[in-house]
Amino acid sequence: MFRHAPRLLSRASSSAMRWRRPFSTDLPAETPVDSKFVQTWRSTIPNIEPPKTPSAFMAPRPPTPPTIPSKLTINVVLPYNSIFSAKEVDMVIVPATTGQMGVLPGHVATIAELKPGVLSVHEGNDVTKYFVSGGFAFVHANSVADIVAVEAVPVDQFDQSLVQKGLAEFTQKLSSASTDVEKAEAQIGIDVHSAINAALTG
Amino acid sequence: MAAMAALRREGRRFAAAAPNPISTVRSSLAPSEEHAVLGVRSISTQVVRNRMKSVKNIQKITKAMKMVAASKLRAIQTRAENSRGLWQPFTALLGDLPSVDVKKNVIVTVSSDKGLCGGINSTAVKISRALYKLNSGPEKESKYVILGEKAKAQLIRDSKKDIELSMIELQKNPLNYTQVSVLADDILKNVEFDALRIVFNKFLSVVSFIPTTATVLSPEIVEREAESGGKLGDLDLYEIEGAETKGEVLQNLAEFQFSCVLFNSVLENACSEQGARMSAMDSSSRNAGDMLDRLTLTYNRTRQASITTELIEIISGASALEG
Numbered sequence: 001m002f003r004h005a006p007r008l009l010s011r012a013s014s015s016a017m018r019w020r021r022p023f024s025t026d027l028p029a030e031t032p033v034d035s036k037f038v039q040t041w042r043s044t045i046p047n048i049e050p051p052k053t054p055s056a057f058m059a060p061r062p063p064t065p066p067t068i069p070s071k072l073t074i075n076v077v078l079p080y081n082s083i084f085s086a087k088e089v090d091m092v093i094v095p096a097t098t099g100q101m102g103v104l105p106g107h108v109a110t111i112a113e114l115k116p117g118v119l120s121v122h123e124g125n126d127v128t129k130y131f132v133s134g135g136f137a138f139v140h141a142n143s144v145a146d147i148v149a150v151e152a153v154p155v156d157q158f159d160q161s162l163v164q165k166g167l168a169e170f171t172q173k174l175s176s177a178s179t180d181v182e183k184a185e186a187q188i189g190i191d192v193h194s195a196i197n198a199a200l201t202g
Numbered sequence: 203m204a205a206m207a208a209l210r211r212e213g214r215r216f217a218a219a220a221p222n223p224i225s226t227v228r229s230s231l232a233p234s235e236e237h238a239v240l241g242v243r244s245i246s247t248q249v250v251r252n253r254m255k256s257v258k259n260i261q262k263i264t265k266a267m268k269m270v271a272a273s274k275l276r277a278i279q280t281r282a283e284n285s286r287g288l289w290q291p292f293t294a295l296l297g298d299l300p301s302v303d304v305k306k307n308v309i310v311t312v313s314s315d316k317g318l319c320g321g322i323n324s325t326a327v328k329i330s331r332a333l334y335k336l337n338s339g340p341e342k343e344s345k346y347v348i349l350g351e352k353a354k355a356q357l358i359r360d361s362k363k364d365i366e367l368s369m370i371e372l373q374k375n376p377l378n379y380t381q382v383s384v385l386a387d388d389i390l391k392n393v394e395f396d397a398l399r400i401v402f403n404k405f406l407s408v409v410s411f412i413p414t415t416a417t418v419l420s421p422e423i424v425e426r427e428a429e430s431g432g433k434l435g436d437l438d439l440y441e442i443e444g445a446e447t448k449g450e451v452l453q454n455l456a457e458f459q460f461s462c463v464l465f466n467s468v469l470e471n472a473c474s475e476q477g478a479r480m481s482a483m484d485s486s487s488r489n490a491g492d493m494l495d496r497l498t499l500t501y502n503r504t505r506q507a508s509i510t511t512e513l514i515e516i517i518s519g520a521s522a523l524e525g
Binding site for chain 2: 034036037040041044045048049051052053054055057058061075077078079080081082085096097098101108109110111112113135136138140141144146148150
């Protein structure tokens with residue numbers, strides 16, 4: 001019985017050494033703030049595992065490069081879909097509340113609130129235009145731009161006649177509105193429809 | 203044993219038969235009839251058969267529930283995965299600060315309305331209670347906002363006074379962003395908060411649901427953290443493009459962030475619910491199958507025993523008559 005012991009022991013230790021963590025990317029990336037949370041959790045609530053936080057599920061963003069990169073990386077996300085995720089483009093023009101804002105690589109870090117308008121993405125010679133309903137645009141120092149919108153529809157999917165009809169309807173609602181809430185809703189409808197109209201004609 | 207009793211009875215009959223055959227035969231028939239009426243001679247399989255029928259029905263029902271949960275999961279899983287990009291820009295900009303120290307915490311617990319979905323609602327409630335305890339202290343207060351019937355039932359028992367708002371029947375119509383943004387608006391209008399902590403089960407795969415907590419800070423706390431440096435320190439480097447003041451833009455940002463993060467968390471929780479229900483119903487049908495196997499064995503044993511008993515009686519009766 002003991003004759004086989006060394007063989008079994010060597011087999012066990014070699015198999016233990018053979019099990020290595022498959023990929024180094026599997027190691028959870030714990031940022032300093034997360035570890036503080038985990039530590040306070042573990043000290044006050046020892047029996048339950050601490051919950052994960054969203055940063056554990058997100059790929060870390062690239063750091064700010066020393067020179068201005070040649071391309072802008074954009075992420076355009078909607079509640080239902082991500083239109084572009086980590087796509088490299090030359091320029092985007094976003095409809096900020098202060099007007100159309102062009103974003104090139106190396107743009108200063110900005111938080112911009114968007115109004116209903118046209119978002120155009122320039123990639124080489126292609127320009128794709130989307131009508132966004134509103135949202136936010138973040139431009140980071142590392143030439144990554146995030147555009148979060150509620151709806152973004154390619155401009156060619158709009159029907160001009162329906163837009164005119166909607167505009168007329170909301171104008172009529174504004175004139176017949178009594179409360180502030182109704183007035184605000186009608187005004188929002190007018191804004192969006194006239195923006196779509198402008199996008200289709202302009 | 204039944205054979206011995208039969209033999210004894212036959213012996214008594216012959217002993218009594220000698221003086222008066224007819225009357226004793228009649229009287230000897232009566233005791234055996236009495237015996238037949240008083241005791242249950244043949245073992246009945248009816249009880250076991252009834253149990254088997256009910257267990258089989260349960261197995262069918264749980265299998266059907268599993269199929270339904272699988273199809274619902276398929277439908278909602280694509281939407282949850284598509285919505286995962288929605289909260290990432292906010293976390294990239296504002297960071298993730300679950301350990302932030304604030305006076306007014308609001309814990310938003312997302313749970314399901316229907317049961318039979320394993321342990322996900324209990325884990326969500328456990329984590330919510332733990333967050334409450336973690337954020338309790340002098341001058342600090344925590345409140346609950348509950349989405350879903352199951353967490354409400356659990357939290358109302360001991361934390362009734364801390365529940366600000368509770369909403370049920372979220373999934374009556376398919377989940378969409380408009381509904382969730384109205385919900386978020388409701389919460390933001392009625393509840394004062396410095397930090398909102400959303401507790402939900404993140405859907406990793408059909409068998410794995412991780413309790414997660416996402417933190418949304420109010421604009422004042424964002425400014426405070428930005429000034430004090432640390433993770434949000436470079437928020438000041440961002441230029442604010444907007445006709446309004448920085449405070450208003452940050453306010454809109456916080457509200458938008460809350461509705462986006464809530465939308466994703468509600469979808470993920472719905473996926474986790476269907477996945478958990480699938481595995482719960484699967485283990486339930488497997489248990490029912492095991493129980494059915496055991497009952498079948500018992501049934502066969504009972505059936506064979508009753509046949510053997512009948513055979514013994516017949517044979518011993520026949521042999522008593524002959525010999």
